[in-house]
Amino acid sequence: MLYGPLGVSLAPYIRSSPALSKLFTPVAKWYAGGSLYRQYGLLYDDLLIEERPDVQKALTRLTPREAYDRQFRIKRASQADVLHAPLPREQWTKPEEDIRYLLPHVEAVEQEMKERAKWDSLEVKRK
């Protein structure tokens, strides 16, 4: 997938360079604050496209508490969307609460899938 939260990203490159990250961090923070999902009480990982096998698998690996909270946030945001208004300000997601709770699981699943493909198509050479 080329676009979206799990698509191609320049973020690792920018993070690896101190000068670039210094330049881009305020922009990124402004952009995240301006993209409104925090005003609807969501976390960034709630926006991952979940109609994919790896994300589906990753969702099963959340703790019961994490899974419940995710459902709650999505329901609350849907209701706010029906009302055509963001949540009251005290329910907005604070920047420090916006942690990537799902991405590590997705990456682990992706890694497993890659490894399985590697073992499935392995060429065995006799020494």
Add this chain to the structure above:
Amino acid sequence: MSRTRLSNIRTNNEIASGRLRAIRSRITSFSTWPVCVPRTNIVVRGSSTSFGSRASRARFARAFFGLIVLSMLLVQRYKDWTQATSRASLRLARRRSFATAVDVGGFKVAAIENNQPTVAVTVLAKAGPRYQQKPGVAHALKNFAFKSTADRSALGTVRESELYGGVLSSTLTREHLALTAEFLRGDEEFFINVLASVIASTKYYRHEYEELVLPAVESEVNALHRDPATHAIELAHALAFRNGLGASLFAAPHTPVTATDVEQFAASAFAKGNFAILGSGISQSALSSLLQHAPTSQSTSSAPTTAPSSYSGGESRLETHGLPQTIFIGYGTTGAPTPELAALAAHLDPNPSVKWAKSASPILVGENTTAQAVYLPYSDAALVGLLVQGPTAAGVREAAKAAVAAIKGTSGVKAEQLKSAVAKAKFRLAANADGRAGIVEVLGSKVLAGSSETSLDAAIASLDKVSSAGFTKAAGELIKGKPTYVAIGDTQALPYADELGL
């Protein structure tokens, strides 16, 4: 293309002809050896006659030369023969020798080299359900073996050992957890690394516990519920020993154990001094040197502890449907198991030694009723008894009555019956130690207990010393205790313990 194929065929033929030659030479050397002896005898006699008759010088010289050549041949044959016999006796001696345990970096290592084509290395830890803090955690740890470690993932472990053609297995007994790798000679380095990394750096991921371990645990629990014989033994242990040895080998159907619990238990199970490494088909020195280069456990937890076992019998009944009617009648003892108990169990066994033969035992009179003697020795207790199974409750009731009579009648055993029971027990002990699992069982518990003497000879010698008086005394003391009685099946029809005169 065709040339290579031709050359292949030629090399194959060469190999085949080489092999044939070798086989032929072996055959000739064997077949001519007895023939050769009378011929030389004849020549010796002939030469003496020719010498006595003072025939021509040329004839004498020819005979003398022939004598020397033949005697040289004879000496060569004799040398070959002595070498062969000494090799055979050496092999026998090696087979008989058991390993002595040595300490390598804080844990004990013992190995038996029998020149088998395959090698087995077992990590034996005192991590059976006897030592668990939370019920079912030992069963979960058994199924957590060979999952993701710091070195390779669960899938990687499986696929790589498949490429090497090895087998990885984990076995749980009430006292010990055994992680075993069996493989071909030459693959020692890889498989010992797998075992070492399982001990040292298994990750105990929560998702692996839920996706891989729990389904395996559940399927084993389901299999237990379809197997009344195993279930009866489980219930009997719970009745007989309550805690410690009474803890079930299996987790409860909806186990409250979490991956963190398993991790904590593993840290104490694989603590220094709580496990031993046993090898068969590998020399002690090779195993020790490979282990020195393998990753080691950094666990700082203390080894799990357990209280000494105590015996208290009782009665348990479980209603099931569609399974064989099962009754277990047994008695337990505490303290190290004595050879008298092994002989007693062998004496109780109603099954004939010859396959398909009809048993004369009154326990097996009923159609389709089966019975087996149960003898389960542990480090500080033992359970002895009879397990009776059959399709109908009435048949099992009759067999159980005969079984109770048999158990009660053990104190009046005749001398020749005792002799055959001792022989049976001895054979079982020795035959058990022949297999790989048996080696781990016999050798492992001794190595873990810190005993340097790890041969079977002492156990067999102690069985030889079983006397009629000692046997009667042991049987009498056993029966004096409260019986352990388990009935599984149609509990309305199956007898109660007091109805059987227990």
